[in-house]
Amino acid sequence: MKFDTTKYYLLLELPVDCSQDDIKRSYRALALRYHPDRNPDPTAAEAFKEIAEAYEVLSDPERRKLYDQYGAEGLKFFENGAFGEDAAYIAKLMGSLKLIACTGFLILLIAILFPIFIVVKTKGAVDWSWAKVFSPAWIIMSLVIVFTAFLAILSKKLTFFIWAAHNLFIMTFMGLLVSKLDATTYTASSMLWSEVFIPIYALIVTSILQKYEIFSREHYEKRFSSPEHLDTCTNFGLGHPGFILRKLLRDLVASWFFVFLMLKLDHVVEWNWWINSIPVFFYIIFYLVLMALDNSSKMNNLSMDEDERASNESVNSFLYCIFIFLMIPVILFISLLAAHISADRFAIANVFIPIFIVLGLLTCAYCIFACCALAAAKGQGMEDFPGGSPTQNIASIINSRMLRPQKFLEAQHLPTTSTSVGVENV
DSSP: OOOOOSHHHHHTTOOTTOOHHHHHHHHHHHHHHHOTTTOOOTTHHHHHHHHHHHHHHHTSHHHHHHHHHHHHHHHHIIIIIISGGGHHHHHHHHOSHHHHHHHHHHHHHHHHHHHHHHHHHHTTSOOOOHHHHTHHHHHHHHHHHHHHHHHHHHHOOHHHHHHHHHHHHHHHHHHHHHHHHHTOSHHHHHOOHHHHTHHHHHHHHHHHHHTGGGGOHHHHHTTTTOGGGOOOOOOTTSHHHHHHHHHHHHHHHHHHHHHHHHHHHTTSOOOOHHHHTHHHHHHHHHHHHHHHHHHHHHHHHSOOOHHHHHHHHHHHHHHHHHHHHHHHHHHHHHHHHHHHHHHOOSOHHHHTHHHHHHHHHHHHHHHHHHHHHHHHHTTOSGGGSTTOOTTOOHHHHHHHHHHGGGHHHHHTOOOSSTHHHHHHHO
16 A cells, blocks of 8 residues: 655655754745745645644654654544554554554454354364364464553553553453363362453453543533543433443443353353343443434534534444444344353354354455555556545545544634533533
Protein backbone atom coordinates (compact mmCIF):
# COMPACT_ATOMS: atom_id res chain seq x y z
CA MET A 1 0.00 0.00 0.00
CA LYS A 2 1.51 3.34 -1.08
CA PHE A 3 1.14 6.55 0.92
CA ASP A 4 1.87 10.13 -0.02
CA THR A 5 4.67 10.91 2.42
CA THR A 6 6.19 13.91 0.63
CA LYS A 7 3.37 16.48 0.52
CA TYR A 8 4.25 18.19 3.80
CA TYR A 9 7.92 18.40 2.84
CA LEU A 10 6.99 19.97 -0.50
CA LEU A 11 4.78 22.49 1.28
CA LEU A 12 7.73 23.53 3.44
CA GLU A 13 10.06 23.38 0.39
CA LEU A 14 12.35 20.88 2.10
CA PRO A 15 13.89 17.46 1.31
CA VAL A 16 12.61 14.47 3.25
CA ASP A 17 15.90 14.10 5.14
CA CYS A 18 15.88 17.65 6.49
CA SER A 19 16.70 18.40 10.14
CA GLN A 20 14.41 19.90 12.77
CA ASP A 21 16.28 23.21 12.50
CA ASP A 22 15.65 23.26 8.74
CA ILE A 23 11.95 22.73 9.37
CA LYS A 24 11.78 25.62 11.83
CA ARG A 25 13.67 28.02 9.55
CA SER A 26 11.61 27.15 6.50
CA TYR A 27 8.33 27.44 8.41
CA ARG A 28 9.20 30.92 9.72
CA ALA A 29 10.11 32.16 6.25
CA LEU A 30 7.01 30.69 4.60
CA ALA A 31 4.74 31.89 7.42
CA LEU A 32 5.91 35.44 6.85
CA ARG A 33 5.45 35.08 3.10
CA TYR A 34 1.92 33.64 3.19
CA HIS A 35 0.46 35.20 6.35
CA PRO A 36 -2.95 36.69 5.40
CA ASP A 37 -2.05 39.99 7.11
CA ARG A 38 1.04 40.36 4.92
CA ASN A 39 -0.06 38.71 1.66
CA PRO A 40 -3.16 40.11 -0.15
CA ASP A 41 -3.41 37.06 -2.41
CA PRO A 42 -6.81 35.35 -1.83
CA THR A 43 -5.12 31.94 -1.80
CA ALA A 44 -2.58 32.97 0.85
CA ALA A 45 -4.85 32.09 3.77
CA GLU A 46 -5.37 28.53 2.55
CA ALA A 47 -1.64 28.14 1.81
CA PHE A 48 -0.78 29.46 5.27
CA LYS A 49 -3.16 26.93 6.84
CA GLU A 50 -1.59 24.02 4.94
CA ILE A 51 1.93 25.15 5.84
CA ALA A 52 0.96 25.38 9.52
CA GLU A 53 -0.54 21.88 9.37
CA ALA A 54 2.64 20.52 7.79
CA TYR A 55 4.78 22.20 10.43
CA GLU A 56 2.69 20.82 13.32
CA VAL A 57 3.33 17.30 12.06
CA LEU A 58 6.95 17.52 10.98
CA SER A 59 8.09 19.49 14.04
CA ASP A 60 6.96 16.63 16.30
CA PRO A 61 9.48 13.74 15.98
CA GLU A 62 6.94 11.03 16.84
CA ARG A 63 4.28 12.35 14.46
CA ARG A 64 6.92 12.84 11.77
CA LYS A 65 7.90 9.15 12.01
CA LEU A 66 4.26 8.17 11.56
CA TYR A 67 3.87 10.56 8.61
CA ASP A 68 7.05 9.27 6.93
CA GLN A 69 5.64 5.75 7.12
CA TYR A 70 1.89 6.19 6.55
CA GLY A 71 1.34 9.67 5.10
CA ALA A 72 -1.16 12.29 6.26
CA GLU A 73 -4.25 10.08 6.03
CA GLY A 74 -2.51 7.16 7.70
CA LEU A 75 -1.38 9.48 10.49
CA LYS A 76 -4.94 10.71 11.07
CA PHE A 77 -6.22 7.13 10.97
CA PHE A 78 -3.81 6.11 13.70
CA GLU A 79 -4.32 9.19 15.87
CA ASN A 80 -8.10 9.66 15.65
CA GLY A 81 -9.69 6.81 13.77
CA ALA A 82 -8.68 3.72 15.67
CA PHE A 83 -5.80 3.94 18.13
CA GLY A 84 -6.22 7.38 19.71
CA GLU A 85 -3.35 9.02 21.54
CA ASP A 86 -1.42 5.75 21.78
CA ALA A 87 -0.95 5.51 18.01
CA ALA A 88 2.77 6.22 18.10
CA TYR A 89 3.48 3.34 20.45
CA ILE A 90 1.39 0.86 18.46
CA ALA A 91 2.86 1.96 15.13
CA LYS A 92 6.39 1.86 16.53
CA LEU A 93 5.88 -1.69 17.80
CA MET A 94 4.12 -3.08 14.73
CA GLY A 95 6.43 -1.39 12.25
CA SER A 96 4.12 -1.36 9.22
CA LEU A 97 0.58 -2.04 8.08
CA LYS A 98 1.84 -5.10 6.20
CA LEU A 99 3.06 -6.62 9.45
CA ILE A 100 -0.26 -5.80 11.13
CA ALA A 101 -2.18 -7.44 8.26
CA CYS A 102 0.01 -10.55 8.22
CA THR A 103 -0.16 -10.94 12.00
CA GLY A 104 -3.94 -10.55 11.98
CA PHE A 105 -4.32 -13.12 9.22
CA LEU A 106 -2.05 -15.58 11.06
CA ILE A 107 -4.09 -15.16 14.26
CA LEU A 108 -7.31 -15.72 12.31
CA LEU A 109 -6.00 -18.96 10.81
CA ILE A 110 -4.89 -20.21 14.23
CA ALA A 111 -8.27 -19.25 15.72
CA ILE A 112 -10.05 -21.44 13.16
CA LEU A 113 -8.20 -24.48 14.56
CA PHE A 114 -9.50 -24.00 18.10
CA PRO A 115 -13.19 -24.95 17.54
CA ILE A 116 -12.05 -27.78 15.23
CA PHE A 117 -9.87 -29.21 18.01
CA ILE A 118 -12.74 -28.93 20.51
CA VAL A 119 -15.09 -30.82 18.16
CA VAL A 120 -12.70 -33.71 17.47
CA LYS A 121 -11.81 -33.99 21.18
CA THR A 122 -15.44 -33.96 22.35
CA LYS A 123 -16.45 -36.56 19.75
CA GLY A 124 -13.64 -38.85 20.93
CA ALA A 125 -11.92 -38.83 17.54
CA VAL A 126 -8.59 -38.12 19.28
CA ASP A 127 -7.26 -38.85 22.75
CA TRP A 128 -5.46 -35.54 23.18
CA SER A 129 -5.32 -33.85 26.55
CA TRP A 130 -7.24 -30.62 26.91
CA ALA A 131 -3.91 -28.82 27.14
CA LYS A 132 -3.21 -29.84 23.53
CA VAL A 133 -6.76 -28.93 22.46
CA PHE A 134 -6.16 -25.42 23.81
CA SER A 135 -2.86 -25.06 21.94
CA PRO A 136 -4.28 -22.52 19.41
CA ALA A 137 -5.56 -20.43 22.31
CA TRP A 138 -2.15 -20.65 24.02
CA ILE A 139 -0.44 -19.36 20.87
CA ILE A 140 -2.86 -16.47 20.39
CA MET A 141 -2.79 -15.40 24.03
CA SER A 142 1.01 -15.62 24.12
CA LEU A 143 1.23 -13.27 21.12
CA VAL A 144 -1.26 -10.87 22.70
CA ILE A 145 0.57 -10.88 26.05
CA VAL A 146 3.93 -10.18 24.40
CA PHE A 147 2.36 -7.40 22.33
CA THR A 148 0.67 -5.69 25.30
CA ALA A 149 3.73 -6.15 27.50
CA PHE A 150 5.92 -4.37 24.92
CA LEU A 151 3.33 -1.61 24.64
CA ALA A 152 3.27 -1.20 28.42
CA ILE A 153 7.07 -1.04 28.65
CA LEU A 154 7.34 1.29 25.67
CA SER A 155 4.61 3.72 26.68
CA LYS A 156 4.83 3.43 30.50
CA LYS A 157 1.07 4.04 30.54
CA LEU A 158 -1.30 2.54 33.08
CA THR A 159 -3.80 1.56 30.39
CA PHE A 160 -1.38 -0.83 28.69
CA PHE A 161 -0.28 -2.34 32.01
CA ILE A 162 -3.94 -3.08 32.77
CA TRP A 163 -4.34 -4.64 29.32
CA ALA A 164 -1.33 -6.85 29.99
CA ALA A 165 -2.75 -7.80 33.40
CA HIS A 166 -6.10 -8.71 31.84
CA ASN A 167 -4.40 -10.99 29.34
CA LEU A 168 -2.41 -12.65 32.12
CA PHE A 169 -5.67 -13.23 34.01
CA ILE A 170 -7.15 -14.90 30.93
CA MET A 171 -4.05 -17.07 30.46
CA THR A 172 -4.17 -18.08 34.14
CA PHE A 173 -7.86 -18.95 33.82
CA MET A 174 -7.11 -21.10 30.78
CA GLY A 175 -4.42 -22.92 32.77
CA LEU A 176 -6.78 -23.63 35.66
CA LEU A 177 -9.53 -24.69 33.25
CA VAL A 178 -7.27 -27.16 31.46
CA SER A 179 -6.04 -28.57 34.78
CA LYS A 180 -9.62 -29.04 35.94
CA LEU A 181 -10.71 -30.72 32.70
CA ASP A 182 -7.67 -33.00 32.51
CA ALA A 183 -7.70 -33.67 36.29
CA THR A 184 -3.99 -34.46 36.12
CA THR A 185 -3.57 -34.12 39.90
CA TYR A 186 -5.80 -34.68 42.92
CA THR A 187 -5.71 -30.98 43.70
CA ALA A 188 -6.89 -30.10 40.20
CA SER A 189 -9.66 -32.71 40.19
CA SER A 190 -10.97 -31.60 43.59
CA MET A 191 -10.89 -27.91 42.70
CA LEU A 192 -14.29 -26.18 42.68
CA TRP A 193 -15.37 -24.35 39.56
CA SER A 194 -15.71 -21.19 41.63
CA GLU A 195 -11.95 -21.47 42.30
CA VAL A 196 -11.19 -21.98 38.61
CA PHE A 197 -12.90 -18.67 37.84
CA ILE A 198 -10.86 -16.61 40.34
CA PRO A 199 -8.81 -14.94 37.53
CA ILE A 200 -12.08 -13.89 35.90
CA TYR A 201 -13.15 -12.19 39.15
CA ALA A 202 -9.85 -10.32 39.15
CA LEU A 203 -10.33 -9.29 35.51
CA ILE A 204 -13.81 -7.88 36.16
CA VAL A 205 -12.68 -6.04 39.31
CA THR A 206 -9.71 -4.41 37.56
CA SER A 207 -11.93 -3.50 34.62
CA ILE A 208 -14.25 -1.65 37.00
CA LEU A 209 -11.37 0.06 38.82
CA GLN A 210 -9.95 1.18 35.46
CA LYS A 211 -13.08 3.29 34.98
CA TYR A 212 -12.50 5.30 38.17
CA GLU A 213 -12.97 8.59 36.27
CA ILE A 214 -16.67 7.96 35.74
CA PHE A 215 -17.30 8.40 39.47
CA SER A 216 -16.01 11.97 39.27
CA ARG A 217 -18.74 14.59 39.12
CA GLU A 218 -16.40 16.89 37.20
CA HIS A 219 -15.84 14.26 34.51
CA TYR A 220 -19.58 13.81 34.15
CA GLU A 221 -20.41 17.51 33.95
CA LYS A 222 -17.68 18.21 31.37
CA ARG A 223 -18.23 15.14 29.22
CA PHE A 224 -19.80 17.18 26.39
CA SER A 225 -17.86 20.42 26.77
CA SER A 226 -14.24 19.33 27.19
CA PRO A 227 -12.18 17.21 24.76
CA GLU A 228 -10.29 15.84 27.77
CA HIS A 229 -13.47 14.43 29.34
CA LEU A 230 -15.38 13.71 26.13
CA ASP A 231 -17.81 10.82 26.62
CA THR A 232 -21.11 10.78 24.72
CA CYS A 233 -22.65 7.72 26.40
CA THR A 234 -26.26 8.01 27.48
CA ASN A 235 -27.27 8.33 31.13
CA PHE A 236 -30.76 6.79 30.69
CA GLY A 237 -32.23 10.11 31.90
CA LEU A 238 -30.99 9.31 35.44
CA GLY A 239 -28.20 11.87 35.70
CA HIS A 240 -24.80 10.89 37.08
CA PRO A 241 -25.97 7.52 38.56
CA GLY A 242 -27.37 6.57 35.14
CA PHE A 243 -24.08 7.47 33.47
CA ILE A 244 -22.17 5.24 35.95
CA LEU A 245 -24.65 2.43 35.30
CA ARG A 246 -24.12 2.74 31.54
CA LYS A 247 -20.33 2.62 31.82
CA LEU A 248 -20.40 -0.40 34.18
CA LEU A 249 -23.19 -2.30 32.43
CA ARG A 250 -20.89 -4.70 30.57
CA ASP A 251 -19.00 -5.59 33.76
CA LEU A 252 -22.25 -6.06 35.70
CA VAL A 253 -23.73 -8.37 33.04
CA ALA A 254 -20.44 -10.31 32.89
CA SER A 255 -20.60 -10.76 36.67
CA TRP A 256 -24.20 -11.94 36.38
CA PHE A 257 -23.24 -14.49 33.71
CA PHE A 258 -20.25 -15.96 35.57
CA VAL A 259 -22.10 -16.17 38.88
CA PHE A 260 -24.89 -18.14 37.20
CA LEU A 261 -22.32 -20.33 35.44
CA MET A 262 -20.41 -21.18 38.63
CA LEU A 263 -23.61 -21.94 40.53
CA LYS A 264 -24.62 -24.40 37.80
CA LEU A 265 -21.18 -26.02 37.39
CA ASP A 266 -20.76 -26.55 41.15
CA HIS A 267 -24.31 -28.02 41.34
CA VAL A 268 -25.46 -25.36 43.80
CA VAL A 269 -28.55 -25.03 41.58
CA GLU A 270 -30.09 -27.53 39.18
CA TRP A 271 -31.87 -25.23 36.77
CA ASN A 272 -31.85 -25.69 33.00
CA TRP A 273 -28.84 -24.50 31.00
CA TRP A 274 -31.12 -22.12 29.12
CA ILE A 275 -31.26 -19.97 32.27
CA ASN A 276 -27.48 -19.55 32.09
CA SER A 277 -27.84 -18.11 28.59
CA ILE A 278 -30.23 -15.36 29.75
CA PRO A 279 -27.45 -12.81 30.57
CA VAL A 280 -25.93 -13.27 27.10
CA PHE A 281 -29.25 -12.85 25.28
CA PHE A 282 -30.15 -9.88 27.48
CA TYR A 283 -26.88 -8.04 26.76
CA ILE A 284 -26.98 -8.68 23.01
CA ILE A 285 -30.54 -7.39 22.66
CA PHE A 286 -30.10 -4.51 25.10
CA TYR A 287 -26.83 -3.45 23.46
CA LEU A 288 -28.76 -2.60 20.29
CA VAL A 289 -30.87 -0.25 22.40
CA LEU A 290 -27.72 1.18 23.98
CA MET A 291 -26.23 1.93 20.55
CA ALA A 292 -29.33 3.93 19.64
CA LEU A 293 -29.37 5.76 23.00
CA ASP A 294 -25.66 6.57 22.82
CA ASN A 295 -26.07 7.92 19.29
CA SER A 296 -29.05 10.02 20.37
CA SER A 297 -26.99 11.42 23.26
CA LYS A 298 -24.20 12.32 20.88
CA MET A 299 -26.48 13.95 18.30
CA ASN A 300 -28.36 15.98 20.92
CA ASN A 301 -25.36 17.32 22.80
CA LEU A 302 -22.65 17.93 20.20
CA SER A 303 -22.63 20.66 17.58
CA MET A 304 -22.71 19.14 14.07
CA ASP A 305 -23.55 20.50 10.66
CA GLU A 306 -25.82 18.65 8.24
CA ASP A 307 -22.97 16.81 6.51
CA GLU A 308 -21.59 15.60 9.82
CA ARG A 309 -25.02 14.45 10.98
CA ALA A 310 -25.63 12.58 7.71
CA SER A 311 -22.21 10.96 7.93
CA ASN A 312 -22.81 10.03 11.57
CA GLU A 313 -26.12 8.40 10.67
CA SER A 314 -24.57 6.41 7.84
CA VAL A 315 -21.71 5.21 10.07
CA ASN A 316 -24.12 4.18 12.81
CA SER A 317 -26.36 2.34 10.35
CA PHE A 318 -23.29 0.47 9.13
CA LEU A 319 -22.32 -0.40 12.72
CA TYR A 320 -25.85 -1.65 13.46
CA CYS A 321 -25.70 -3.95 10.45
CA ILE A 322 -22.26 -5.28 11.40
CA PHE A 323 -23.36 -5.88 15.00
CA ILE A 324 -26.51 -7.75 13.93
CA PHE A 325 -24.54 -9.75 11.37
CA LEU A 326 -22.05 -10.87 14.03
CA MET A 327 -24.56 -11.45 16.82
CA ILE A 328 -26.93 -13.71 14.88
CA PRO A 329 -24.32 -16.51 14.74
CA VAL A 330 -23.50 -15.93 18.42
CA ILE A 331 -27.16 -16.30 19.38
CA LEU A 332 -27.44 -19.45 17.27
CA PHE A 333 -24.26 -20.88 18.84
CA ILE A 334 -25.42 -20.20 22.41
CA SER A 335 -28.85 -21.68 21.64
CA LEU A 336 -27.40 -24.82 20.04
CA LEU A 337 -24.90 -25.23 22.89
CA ALA A 338 -27.62 -24.90 25.54
CA ALA A 339 -29.76 -27.43 23.66
CA HIS A 340 -26.80 -29.82 23.32
CA ILE A 341 -25.81 -29.66 27.00
CA SER A 342 -29.41 -29.83 28.28
CA ALA A 343 -30.72 -32.70 26.14
CA ASP A 344 -27.97 -33.68 23.68
CA ARG A 345 -30.28 -32.76 20.79
CA PHE A 346 -27.49 -31.70 18.45
CA ALA A 347 -24.09 -33.15 17.68
CA ILE A 348 -21.24 -31.00 18.93
CA ALA A 349 -20.08 -30.43 15.33
CA ASN A 350 -23.49 -28.91 14.50
CA VAL A 351 -23.24 -26.64 17.53
CA PHE A 352 -20.09 -25.01 16.11
CA ILE A 353 -21.48 -24.49 12.60
CA PRO A 354 -22.30 -20.77 13.23
CA ILE A 355 -18.74 -20.21 14.49
CA PHE A 356 -17.24 -21.93 11.44
CA ILE A 357 -19.41 -19.80 9.14
CA VAL A 358 -18.32 -16.55 10.81
CA LEU A 359 -14.63 -17.50 10.77
CA GLY A 360 -14.91 -18.55 7.12
CA LEU A 361 -16.57 -15.27 6.14
CA LEU A 362 -13.95 -13.29 8.06
CA THR A 363 -11.21 -15.16 6.23
CA CYS A 364 -12.83 -14.42 2.86
CA ALA A 365 -13.33 -10.77 3.80
CA TYR A 366 -9.70 -10.53 4.87
CA CYS A 367 -8.50 -11.93 1.55
CA ILE A 368 -10.80 -9.61 -0.44
CA PHE A 369 -9.66 -6.58 1.55
CA ALA A 370 -6.03 -7.52 0.96
CA CYS A 371 -6.65 -7.76 -2.80
CA CYS A 372 -8.44 -4.39 -2.82
CA ALA A 373 -5.61 -2.80 -0.83
CA LEU A 374 -3.07 -4.22 -3.29
CA ALA A 375 -5.06 -2.89 -6.26
CA ALA A 376 -5.38 0.53 -4.61
CA ALA A 377 -1.65 0.58 -3.97
CA LYS A 378 -0.99 0.05 -7.66
CA GLY A 379 -3.55 2.71 -8.59
CA GLN A 380 -5.83 0.20 -10.30
CA GLY A 381 -9.50 0.90 -10.50
CA MET A 382 -9.66 3.96 -8.26
CA GLU A 383 -10.47 6.24 -11.18
CA ASP A 384 -13.63 4.23 -11.82
CA PHE A 385 -15.15 5.22 -8.50
CA PRO A 386 -17.34 8.36 -8.38
CA GLY A 387 -15.13 11.14 -7.12
CA GLY A 388 -12.15 8.79 -7.01
CA SER A 389 -8.63 9.76 -7.88
CA PRO A 390 -5.30 7.99 -8.43
CA THR A 391 -3.96 9.42 -5.15
CA GLN A 392 -6.61 7.80 -2.95
CA ASN A 393 -5.70 4.86 -0.75
CA ILE A 394 -7.40 2.59 1.72
CA ALA A 395 -6.31 4.70 4.71
CA SER A 396 -7.85 7.86 3.26
CA ILE A 397 -11.13 6.12 2.48
CA ILE A 398 -11.47 4.59 5.95
CA ASN A 399 -10.24 7.75 7.62
CA SER A 400 -12.72 10.02 5.85
CA ARG A 401 -15.59 7.83 7.01
CA MET A 402 -14.41 7.42 10.59
CA LEU A 403 -13.40 11.00 11.29
CA ARG A 404 -16.35 13.01 9.99
CA PRO A 405 -18.45 12.69 13.15
CA GLN A 406 -15.46 13.84 15.21
CA LYS A 407 -14.78 17.14 13.40
CA PHE A 408 -15.80 19.02 16.54
CA LEU A 409 -12.60 17.74 18.16
CA GLU A 410 -10.42 19.18 15.44
CA ALA A 411 -12.10 22.56 15.63
CA GLN A 412 -12.07 22.48 19.47
CA HIS A 413 -15.19 24.58 19.74
CA LEU A 414 -17.43 22.24 21.70
CA PRO A 415 -20.67 23.86 22.82
CA THR A 416 -21.17 24.56 26.50
CA THR A 417 -24.72 25.91 26.39
CA SER A 418 -26.50 22.92 24.87
CA THR A 419 -25.42 20.52 27.60
CA SER A 420 -27.46 21.93 30.46
CA VAL A 421 -30.53 20.11 29.24
CA GLY A 422 -28.87 17.19 27.48
CA VAL A 423 -26.74 15.96 30.39
CA GLU A 424 -29.69 15.27 32.66
CA ASN A 425 -32.31 14.22 30.14
CA VAL A 426 -30.58 12.00 27.59
